[in-house]
Amino acid sequence: MNFNITVSEEDTRYNIPVVGLGTPYFYLIHILTLTCSVCSITSVLxxxxxxxxxxxxxTFFKSWSKCERFAVYLALCDGFLCLGQCMDHIQMVIAKDHVHPIELCEFYGFITFLFCAAQMFLVSIIAINAFVLMKFSKNIFLGKYxxxxxxxxxGIPFFECLGATFAxxxxxxxxxxGVAGNISFLFFSTIPVLIVMTMNTVLYxxxxxxxxxxxxxxxxxxxNTCPGSKATQAAKTMSLFVLSFLIQWWAVAIYGTxxxxxxxxxxxxFIIAMVFANMGGVLNGIVYLYMHKNRMKKLYPTT
Structure with missing residues (x-):
């Protein structure tokens, strides 16, 4: 596939083609990504x-359930990820070039890397929490606040991002x-995604x-009229968040491989991977509506 090449004399990281420039793929990539990101941000809000x-x-740490706090954390991860993606892709569409200066591109890549990694750690903890709750009837203590x-x-993603930026x-x-270079992409993105996807699939x-x-x-x-125990309901909701994550990132795992x-x-x-990766807010929004519906049934039971 032929791509036009935009080169910067200041930094060798710009010595790569702008994907799809001069072809319909250029606008397709950015418009689809922006559309999915805006939908996710709307869902997050x-x-x-x-x-x-x-x-x-x-009362966030006192009366809110774990599932309710997890929903907020996932929403914030998706929101900041999609916000960074919007700024990145809008600038590329306007300039029809890579993001300049390199420091701004590093900032966008840092945000993307940080919140992708944060979400992977969060969903892994959710998956482990749900499994331990159902298998051993134990609730994992996440510490005060x-x-x-x-x-x-x-913590871990921040220092990983910092190291990758300095390097x-x-x-x-x-x-x-994002993470540039085939080797770096392999170790910072592909392998972690595959490990997390495999582990969460098994736990799910x-x-x-x-x-x-x-x-x-x-x-x-x-x-049959019994809705189940609180532990079962909580584990079911957590598992749905894990399923949402698997749907969101399956294409990225295939693309990386x-x-x-x-x-x-x-x-x-790449386009399919970008679409699903930026639909996380919508997917988690569906799970949240399911959780909210169950909560409303408990607060206002029908007679």
Missing amino acids: TILVISFRFKTAH DWKLYSLMF DEIGPIGAMC TLTWCKIRTETKRINSTIG WKAAVEDDPVEI
Whole structure:
């Protein structure tokens, strides 16, 4: 596939083609990404408005359930990720070039890397929490004010991003700003995504099997009208967040694997990966509406 090349004399990281420039693919990539990002941001704002409408911020760590806090954390990760993507792609569409200066491109790449990694850590913790809750009937303590969760979510990714930035491994990658270079992309993106996807798929499957078994046991004992225990309902909601994550990132895992195996990766796979990666806010919004609906049923039961 022929791409026009935009080169910067100041930084060798610009010595790569702008993907799709001069072809319909250029606008297709950026318009689809922007559309998905705007939809996700809208969904994120809806989640936050509804959440803080029914509960106050000063009781966030006291009366909010884990699932409710997880929903807010996921929404914030998706929101900042998509906001950074919007700024990145809008600038590329206007300039029809890579993002300049390089420091701004590094900032966009830093934001993308940070919140992608934070979301992966968060969803992995959610998956482990759901599995432990169903398998061992134990609730993982995240520390006062969820400090343990914050440390994993942002501590490790922040220092990874910082190291990659100082090593000049973040910059233009053709259609956006991110982790540049095949080796860096492999170790900073592809391998972590594959590990997280595999682990969460296994945990999701085991948890959902346990949920089905427990639900059947309760229904056979009490009856079909019983909604199930609080632990089962919480684990089910957490598992749906994990499923949302798997849907969001499956295409990125395939794209990364293809990129590692084949030097010339098809732009079509990249477009699919970008669409799903930026639809996270919408997917998590669907799960949140399911959770909110169940909460409303408990608050206002029908007679």
